Amino acid sequence: MYPSDFLHDVIRYGLIVSALLLAMVLYGYGRGGAGRGYLWMSVAMAMDAVRHSLLLFAPITPPLIFYAEFDLLLRAFLLLTAVSVLLGRGVSIYLRWLPVAGLLWLGFCYWRNSGDPWCRELPGSVLLASAYAMAGFYFWRARDPKRPLGFTGAGLGFLSLAGLWIMQPVAREAAWGAWHFASFQVCYLLISASLILALYQSERLRADFASEVQEKALLRVLRSRRRVVQLREWTDVLLQQISDGVVVCDVAGTITGFNRGAERIFGQNATMLLGKSVTELMPETQRPVEGDLSVILDGFRERFRVPRDVVGRHCDGSHLELEMVVSPMAISDAEQLVAIIRDVSERKRQQQQLHFMARHDALTGLPNRHRFEELVGSRLEAGQHGLLVFVDLDDFKLINDTLGHKAGDIALVAMARRLVGLAGTEAVVARQSGDEFVLFMPGFDDLAEIRQWADELVHKVRSPVSFDQVEFALSCSVGLAPCANSNTEVETLVRQADLAMYHAKRSGKNRYSFFNAAMLAESNRIAELAARLKRMDMDAELSLAFQPRMKLDERQLSGAEVLLRWTTPECESISPELFIPVAEETGQILRLGYWVLEHACRHLAGWGHLQDSMVLSINLSARQMFDEQLVDRIEEVRQRYGLAPAQLEFEVTESSAMQDIDYAIRVLGRLRALGYGLSLDDFGTGFSSLSHLRQLPVDTVKIDRSFIESLVADRQQRVLVAGIIELTGHLGMRVLAEGVETQEQLKMLDSLGCDEAQGFLISKPVAAAQFRDEVLCGWEQLTRAL
Incomplete structure (x- = not known):
């Protein structure tokens, strides 16, 4: 008499659940999920305890004997798995004993139940399950992408054994049960093989994709390294080709880098300067004494990336006007100072020339009107007094019209030289505009002395001027404005002398005239x-x-x-x-x-x-x-x-x-x-x-x-x-x-x-x-x- 259907169902499903739990334990442990392994192991142990209790109280029948024998084998696997999980060792080290144990157990079962026809089907099913298990453990021990196939194979092996006992009652009670069981095993084999092949193909595609991703990542790394190399080469070429000089030195002031632009600026070869102090690039009179170089370098650190003007030394000893920007940079894990240097000597010279031209007359080199006002104004503020003279060439336009503008330029230059020679080194001589000149004679306050000097001026201006084998005489009208009060503004003095000059010109030219109040009144009358x-x-x-x-x-x-x-x-x-x-x-x-x-x-x-x-x-x-x-x-x-x-x-x-x-x-x-x-x-x-x-x-x-x-x-x-x-x-x-x-x-x-x-x-x-x-x-x- 067989156990009740309820008892059979509980034992059958318990075996299936135990096999699944065991597969999950192995899979979770293989992926490193030890925490979940403990959970599934606990559930599997609980299910095993229930099955064991049912077997103890159930009536002894041949199916229950087989259930008990399979339960012993399953309990052995659970024990091995638990020990492996607890001790942290791989399950694979125990798999070598699995074939021996399987053969012994099969022999025992065949000897014990050799009289039962159904039991003769048992060895084939067990061998099939063992094959599943061995294939699963082979894949599990392989590389990581194949381990899921190992877990799947092991699980299918246990399910095969579970199906053997589930189909036992059908095989015993029906004449055609053995064939039915055999067909079940064939279908199960086909389904399992298809599933394994599908999983294998999936895992292979995943492995190929992972390999492709790995290759692309490797290519990106190689390209990145190639770009780094190209960037370094490009930077080296750029540093050698730019016109600006690049000088690199360490914190001690030793030159570690020197590009072609720097060679061109300083006139020295890089091989001669590498390893030497940056003081070699400074004028000898500005080189720091020992110990002061660190102070200078510290000063650069305080103002990184701020342009500053410095003086450099060319190899021929001449001084260079330089503009330099210093920046810090880590090179080979060492702090370096990189100086970008530009030779601004020509620009400085042009600026000085523009500054000079803005304040001086380009033809005669004399100060212009604005510069004259600055110079005379500073002297008046300092308390100086003297005489302001306004000189205008007579009929200068006629010289330009008859002899040409070049002759006029020669006349102006000659006039400027004569005025400078007559005025002396203490005087200020300037070109006011066109053919007009102004002078400030400091210390001229004696009327007789002024008249004598004015007569000499009118006389010497008439000296002939030579141009293109032609001589022509100059004449001038002169206005004199004595300055006894240093509080008088320069503009006022110039206006007074200008009025006196026009009075001299209206009086017949080639003469001088002193300013008086009547002239100012006449000027105001004309303006009105x-x-x-x-x-x-x-x-x-x-x-x-x-x-x-x-x-x-x-x-x-x-x-x-x-x-x-x-x-x-x-x-x-x-x-x-x-x-x-x-x-x-x-x-x-x-x-x-x-x-x-x-x-x-x-x-x-x-x-x-x-x-x-x-x-x-x-x-x-x-x-x-x-x-x-x-x-x-x-x-x-x-x-x-x-x-x-x-x-x-x-x-x-x-x-x-x-x-x-x-x-x-x-x-x-x-x-x-x-x-x-x-x-x-x-x-x-x-x-x-x-x-x-x-x-x-x-x-x-x-x-x-x-x-x-x-x-x-x-x-x-x-x-x-x-x-x-x-x-x-x-x-x-x-x-x-x-x-x-x-x-x-x-x-x-x-x-x-x-x-x-x-x-x-x-x-x-x-x-x-x-x-x-x-x-x-x-x-x-x-x-x-x-």
Whole structure:
């Protein structure tokens, strides 16, 4: 009689669970999970105790005998596993006894139950389970990727034994049970083999993937090492190719690195300097004494990566201006100092040159205006007093125009040398601007001494200057401003000397003048006059006056000169001699000149038939003559009033034309080609009248009144006037004498062959209405006494 179904089920499932737990113990132990191994071992022991109790109280039957025998074998494995877990030893050392134990146990079972047909199937199943177990233990002892296969094989072996006893009742009770059992074993074998192969393939793929990952990691390491090597090579090449010098030294100051840039800067070979002290790169006068080098290096540590200027030593002994940045670096586990060095000697030289050029004149080398103010200002603050001198070359533009700018440069350099030689070593000499120079003479406070020095200055400046086998003389106008009070500002002194210089220039040039308060008052008056000119209402304040010109041979009216008059709203009449120069300097002369042109043409057109033979002579200022729109504006105004070009004559002065003789010739040539008359005003007062008279396309030459004043009494003056009249006659020009005031002068001019006369003897300048009534309509009565 067999045990109850419940008892069989408990024992069967207990065997299966025990086998699974044993497989989990082996797997957990193989992965290092000793903690879980203890847990599963405890559960397995508990299940074994339950099975053992059931076997003790169950009735003795053949199946239970086999259960008991298998339980003994399972308990032996549990014991071996427990001992291995507790002692920390591998299970594999006991597997060598497994075949022997299996054979003995199989022989025993076969001998004990040889009469039972079912028991004859037992050895085959046990051998199959043993094969599973041995394959599992083989894989478990192999490399780590195959250990899971070992655990799986062992577990399948135990499950095979469990299936043997589970199928025992079926095999005993049915005739076909043995075949059924055999088919079960075959199916189980196929399923187990498929599972093992699948797991093996999975583990192989995992192993291949792990190998691929390992190879990629190895390749990354190799590439990283290759990049490190390439970076080092690239760094070495870069350090050798950069223009900056790189010097490496240890904490003791011994040179351990020296690139080609450093070789080029210091002119020394690296092999000669490696191992030597960095003091070899310092000037001998700046090399530290023994023990001070560490102090210098410590100073660099305090200011790492901060650029600083140092002085180096070239191999030829010359000093180098260097810019250096020091940084710390660990090289071969040792602290090193890396210095990046740049030779800034050329940059320093250029900076010094730029600094010098910003404070000095490039042509003469003298201090410029700003530097002069600094030097003189510091001396005045120190309590010095003396004399401030303002020097201006006379007619310097003429030198540039006639001989060229190179000749002008030579004249300026010669002037600078002469001033430096006359001033002495204690004086400050500077070029103010253009052809202007300023000097500060310390200690000059005696008036007689100042006059003597100024006379010597004017005299020596006139020494000839040679250029391109041509000699020319210089002259200057000098302004003197004594400084007895050191509290006076430099700008004030310069302005005072400048005013004195202009006074000397207006007085005839080539002379000096002392500053006085009247000059300042005159300067303020001019400034006020300029402001009034700017805000003037021309139509309300300006008017025209006309002074007639007479032909001497027929005593006929030949024309009139147009003169400008200014009467302020306060009924103050301002002389043209005062406001015309101011208008020239401030640029107001342009609008004044075109206002005169417009109103002169308007009056001439308004006189009707009376103006048929009239020629109005209009003065052109220097600014007007060099205005690019001059000819076009003249044509536009003339055509608008319906006048003929021959009815207008334009007067230019020598000084205006000489400012740019070539341009003046072109402009005057255009006007003459259009039919306008041209006259040269104030002839004889300039310095180049005869040399340029033939070049200027003029029709009439006006002799200045200064020649006419002493014409009767001064024989030399009479000879000079006669020569001018004869010369201009040979050049095909007419001559007009200005400033004729007496009958004697008129008769003398008539006898010398002068063509026309103009002056108070004939008529004073009169307004337009009076000119029409008294001159145009009453000319015969006006000139009856002449």
